[in-house]
Amino acid sequence: MAELKDFIVAIELGSSKVTGIAGQKRPDGSISVLSLVREESSSFIRKGVVYNIDKTAQCLTSMIKKMEAQLQTRITQVFVGVGGQSIRSVKNTIVKDLPADTIITQDMVVELMDANWGMDYPDQKILDVAEQEYRVDTNLQMDPVGIRANRLEGNFLNILERTAFFQNLNRCFETANIKVADMYLAPLALANAVLTEVEKRSGCALVDIGADTTTVSVFWKNVLRHLAVIPLGSNNVTKDIASLQMEDSDAEKMKLKYASAYTDNNDIDPDMKYSIDAERQVETRRFIEIVEARVEEIIENVRYQIPAEYYDKLLGGIILTGGGSNMENIEQAFAKYTHIDKVRTAKFVTTTINSSNEQINAKNGMLNTVLGLLIKGDINCAGNFIDPNGNLFEEQEQLGQQPIVERRPRQLGDLETGTIRTAREEELAAEEARRKKEEEDRIRREEEERQAEEERKRKKENSLWNKTKKWLEGLASPEE
Template sequence: MAAKEFIVAIELGSSKMTGIAGKKNVDGSISVLAVVKEDSSSFIRKGIIFNIDKTVQCISNIVKKLSNNLKTEISQVYVGVGGQSIRSIKNVIIKDLPENTIVTQDMVNELMDTNRNMIYQDQEILDAATQEYKVGNQLQSDPVGIQCSRLEGNFLNILWRKSFYHNLNNCFDHANVAIAEMYLAPLAMADNVLTDAEKRSGCVLVDLGADTTTVSVYYKNILRHLAVIPLGGSNITKDIASLQMEESAAENMKIKYGCAYTDNNDIDNTLMLPIDTDRSIESRKFIEIVEGRLLEIIENVWSQVPGEYADRLLGGIILTGGGSNMKNIETAFRNHTHIDKIRIAKFVTHTITSNNPEITAHNGMMNTILGLLAKGDMNCAGQEVTQNGDLFNAEQKQGTTPKTGDLHQNPRRPDELGSGIVLTAAEKAAAEEKRRKEAEEAARIEEERLKKEEEEKKKKSMGNVGKKVKNFIFGLLKEPEDE
């Protein structure tokens, strides 16, 4: 039987592109209806698309397979944005006000608009997390209604390369797949694996992926820093593969023998680990290879934690992703960071029901895609599909599925966006057009004002000349009378 209502999310990972469809139940739980995976290692590296044609084909394949599984056409999908080059940068916008001005929501929106319109060379603003507002000398989360003469907005802008952003949008456009919403994948996952207490008291979320490691720092329920490190589990695999073996064999060795930390007293110097039928490696040397690369990853993670929050992490460190499954990973992080409170997030906080073993494994590898699924709130189901793939009513097919450019044509204001929502290409284009028209209108008004001032000056100047001529003539006429 065809599904009538469901949500579809797609994650573009470095090793796999994953599509998932699920239905939200009245009790808040989510039932996973279908999961499809495609190998993406040949066209996505470190979360970045570098072959558009292959990516378009993969997106089309995933949507088609999900549609066949669900026996329903897919009208739109939720997409996660992540990968290398994503970084955060602080920005401050200041607005001077007349004495004793009461702050309004429009003033706050103006600060947010100004921040969103900031231009960074070759970088696109994906999201802007409001840190706090400074009203006078006090910091406030909501300044509306407070009297002041100076309003300061502190923002954390999340940036990504413009080329990466445009490639992502173009791929879905060329695949003719409508984007319901784009989310920053790290934030979508954080909202679904972190507890409110962890976000409030201060924590670091570390997503240990295959090609990248994502670091998110939270304090007082606010994202304070976000960075993607171009190192992951595959770097450990490649180091092992340097022992002259296939990467697939190296990956198997890592999974079977890999350990994040081994006490020196527990190392058996006589133990040999088999590489193949003819070769083996000393256990100590293998341990040094694995721990050496992992230590580099941990050092890079800890260097991303801003100094002002390093001693405020009462919520501790939360590890997730495939790399978090390595034995003694908590000990390795604890030894280097000296943070005792470390938790491994094996699954999202939502109740998820599924018969798929990849979902029920609870190994942290599906947390991002499940976080995107949980974010969805718009029905992605289109028309029902027959067994031969045709719609029951082929005449009505045209126009039932929105095109990629049809959604979000009216750009939303920054205050209307939720946490982690990325404006689509259509919204950005519409916003740019709106800014252009506003700039033209402002220029026209300014030109009219200057023209009016010039005319008034001329009138005043002519008036002065006329007055001088009149006085001169009056003087000439008056002189004979005086004689």
């Protein structure tokens, strides 16, 4: 392999698989995939959340080593997707009353945004904020700057995650000694990769059916309006099938071979049976009832997560993706239970991807999220070339000299929607805030001391002794 000098690396931590991918972006906007590694994760990640830090770190270390061997190049940093069951959205409103006929400035808008970021949610961390419309007096505006008003109201959609889960995710990469270039909100990276601008503008619901969770993202007028993670996924269908007295592995095979999200009653043969193995069978009707009951439950939960105010505005319909979207007749089932006729399945991302990998070329929706993270990555992750015939000791010496490209630490207002400030950026921001406070305290103390000194001088000049002294000095002075 020729020496690689630039590529992007993205990692998705899913409930069934941790996926690492490396790709090179081309001038025409396409991406050539250079490496893909997938590791089983069910023993340390549940419902998209890390619960065993050490095992996750070991998995990440193993994955990076395998990718470096394929690339013959050191990986200096990675892009990471953040998702999982604890992700949820909460609306928040910040109001600012203004003097009569005030012209709204960008500083006023930033003040509202800062106040929103400062909201305290017990045990929860604000990962990201999606700006909604601003209410200027009684009118809604996407951009209120330059408008005269007496009142400005900022409406925000705060994306939250349990603080402990976010800290666990960061500790995994710290333990594995892997630098995180950026963290992206996985559902938004996915949305940007599979949805069209028309769908996001006219209104749509993106439904990502994973192994343990189903993520619902609602868009309208190009703005994220709601985000929720349902703790149900395709694995729940497998477990229900396993209740027919079979192993989970057999249940998974039967799901992939026979399961249909919707079957017309007239098409069911009451005498037909599906084979579990050479000796056992299950009644077709019983199998269909079990599968459809769980699928209906998932769809009803999805329907419940679409806010009523947007339900009739989803002209773009429902877009399905993820491994669970491969079930036969899944679109018909969604149309039936949601009463939304326009349903499509996003099997692949809209960006052109060049690869010889069978898993990627299968275009079954299972890699859409990690591809979305790869597409969004914008910093070179390539380090030193690894010479397979090189000296091991020289290689070890070079490890500490990896060329790492870093962006400047960003303030909260600098982050685009879907980008999460990394742990390092938060540390730098906290340090900057501390320095700023110390500087403000120093200036305040100096001002207080200056004012105190002026007050002492004023009191001294106005004292009885000082006045008497000046009077006596005046008497002693010769008259003109």
